[in-house]
Amino acid sequence: MLQAAIIGGTGYTGVELIRLLSSHPKVTIKWLTSRTEAGKPVASIFPSLRGISDLTYSDLGEGTLEALTSCDVVFFATPHGVAMQQAEALVAAGVKVIDLAADFRLQSLQSFEQWYKHKHACPELLKQAVYGLPEISREAIKTAKVIGNPGCYPTTAILGLKPIIEAQNDKGEAVIEPRIIIDAKSGVSGAGRQAKLNLNYAETTDNFNAYGVTGHRHLPEIEQGVHELLQSKYTHNIRFVPHLVPMIRGMFTTIHLSLTDAGCDLDLQQIYEQAYQNEKFIDILPAGEFPDTRSVRASNRLRIAVHQDNDTKSATILVVQDNLVKGAAGQAVQCMNVMFGFDESLGLNHVPVVP
Incomplete structure (x- = not known):
């Protein structure tokens, strides 16, 4: 089973990742972090996950990064500027990184700094990042170490x-x-x-x-x-x-x-x-x-x-x-499937909800 971590599991994209990965037959969520809800069961924040997930939120603090290196893939469902602070250490440890924010989307440092008001923390790693749109970048995603998940x-x-x-x-x-x-x-x-x-x-x-x-x-x-x-x-x-x-x-x-x-x-x-x-x-x-x-x-x-x-x-x-799905968390899972050689639709065959 693939060991996954979700950094920032209390936002809408974070809870979508939990929902999707909880039904993925090849993935186990090993770590789930939140700065504000550390120590609380995920089901106490999102009752929809009661009986689905027994995970408890951890704080992304001292020692957590070392623990994350035991995972195969880390999803960052965090504000812009967070993933780039951790990505280099994770990649060096052989962990795949999928960032749902903007840290690895724009290849132009000038554009990134202009629009997101951050100086990029790892420009060399940015050069290696792959834009995570499988219908266009599938071959590059297969060997990627870092994915910049596209905006919706x-x-x-x-x-x-x-x-x-x-x-x-x-x-x-x-x-x-x-x-x-x-x-x-x-x-x-x-x-x-x-x-x-x-x-x-x-x-x-x-x-x-x-x-x-x-x-x-x-x-x-x-x-x-x-x-x-x-x-x-x-x-x-x-x-x-x-x-x-x-x-x-x-x-x-x-x-x-x-x-x-x-x-x-x-x-x-x-x-x-x-x-x-x-x-x-x-x-x-x-x-x-x-x-x-x-x-x-x-x-x-x-x-x-x-x-x-x-x-x-x-x-x-x-x-x-x-x-929140093809525009965010679902696309991230689709990229993960491509990166690890799974069937691309694994864990994503959900029928649209109507009404």
């Missing part, structure tokens, strides 16, 4: 754009205009489990608002995905605006594209179906059908619909996922 919004944006960017590269001429507009909405759980006025029930219920309009830290991650991960031959001007919607979990990203004459010659429905025909967790809906967030709730699935309108020379890509 970038997951929908990059996977939503992958087939058309690849088609453009293969065609040898531009099939979309340089301007890409990404209009994205997330449930409140995407902001984390924290007591903030703007996130309480009275503020978020019966309300809908945009945020990060002047700039959001997921934008450079999306740009990195398009220009470096997907290796676009063309420079794209990406406009990304996220919104908060009054639901707990779920994410809906709408991508607006303008097609060139060459793009209008493409059958985008066919291109998307072929691009993802062998991907278990990506579902391309039939032409004329459109997704909703509850169709993926509590699952690791991501659903995509494609609408092509040659009369207006436009295309609309609609992407939904559960922001």
